[in-house]
Amino acid sequence: MKLAGQVALVTGGSRGIGAAVCRALAADGAAVAVNYRASEGPAKELVRAIEQAGGRAVAIAGDVAEAADAAAMAARTIDELGGLDILVNNAGIARDALIYHMGMDDWLDTMKVNFGGVFHCTKAVLPHFMAQGSGVVVNVSSVMGERGWIGESNYAASKGAVNAFTRCCAMESARFGIRVNAVLPGFSPTELVAGLTEGETGRSIRKQIPMRRFGPVEQIAEVVRFLAGPESAYMTGALVNVDGGAMTALGLGRP
Template sequence: MKLSGQIALVTGGSRGIGAAICRRLAAEGASVAVNYRSSEGEAKEVVRSIEEAGGTALAVRGDVSDHTEAAAVVRRVTEELGDLHMLVNNAGVAKDALIYNMAPDDWLDVMRINFGGVFNCTQAVLPHFMAKGEGVIVNVSSVMGERGWVGESNYAASKGAVNAFTRCCAMESARFGIRVNAVLPGFSPTELVAGLTEGATGKGIRRQIPQRRFGTVEEIADVVCFLAGPESRYMTGSLVTVDGGAMTALGLGRPN
């Protein structure tokens, strides 16, 4: 297994894409810390499924949008599992609204969690990675960070920040043997985007995707695992789109 002996921290790992990433990394031999903020039962279920498959996992509570808590999460992982080798920044929220109707907290909370969590956890792991002279960071962003969509201005802005941060962090970290890349999923049916992938809205969006289907969380996890593994050793600062070709089309930026 290509990640045997490696230790990974996955933020927002209790459900959706995060849970799929945890299981995928564990299947390749990594010991996985499943971070969660409030979904303790779901996080423990991910841990249980990994352990039943013969892997090693640990559920770690912590709000990564808080700088102190993010540092405490990293500290606990290193104390209980050992020195980290990879960080997957996946924690995120959505509070969709038109700009005209958007409350101040609707954009501030999204930015604080989606981008703040990436910054806080990255800063917390860098001393460990720099001391070892190696490390991998994979940020789970979104195609929304590179395109526009009605009602997604706060979410898109937060992911655009993640994309820019990924490039800058890759430049600063390369001399320490640290690689930093991002995965940009398109539409993948999860609780976070249920309103966009179900019913008539979902059918309208699927028509705008060249492959005419939504991606699965497992397909996103496969790409994260690739970027975390040795096959991508000459990749850093890359934004890897996983969207069924959606970004190749002009599209309307809304269901039609």
């Protein structure tokens, strides 16, 4: 187990990609703090499943959009699991709308969670990582941060901010032995993007993906696990696409 003895905090870890990441890290030996904001039941079920498989895990409530919550989540992870080595910034929301119809809250709430959460949680763990001279941050971004798509301006802008932050944070923290990378999933069937991956819309989008399929959350999680582990020890500031080749193609940016 390549992550034996490591401790990971995964934000938005109760469902979707986050839950798959928690399972992948735990299967590779890491103790996992499963962060959730409202989904207490699924978070505790995931903790039980990890423990039944012989791993260590704890469910930790907190809103990543709040700096105080982020600091408390990091402190509680260190206290309850005995340390902190890996941060996976996965928590995110979507408020899809055309710019013409988009309200201020649609834009601001998306930025607060998707980018604000990455900033707050990274800042919360940096003192600990710097003091121990090591640490890994993996940001779950999106290919939307590098391309345009109709109805996604707020979401794409938030993920573009995450990508830029990943590069800058990698530069600032490398001298402390800290690595910072990002995974950019394409379309992966989760509750967050159910409107884009189901029905006729989903069939239309699949035709625009060179591999002609959506990416299972488990495959996204395996790339996160790779970036968190020793195999990627010489990688920092990288944005890794996991999208079935979607970003290689020219499309209309619509279903």
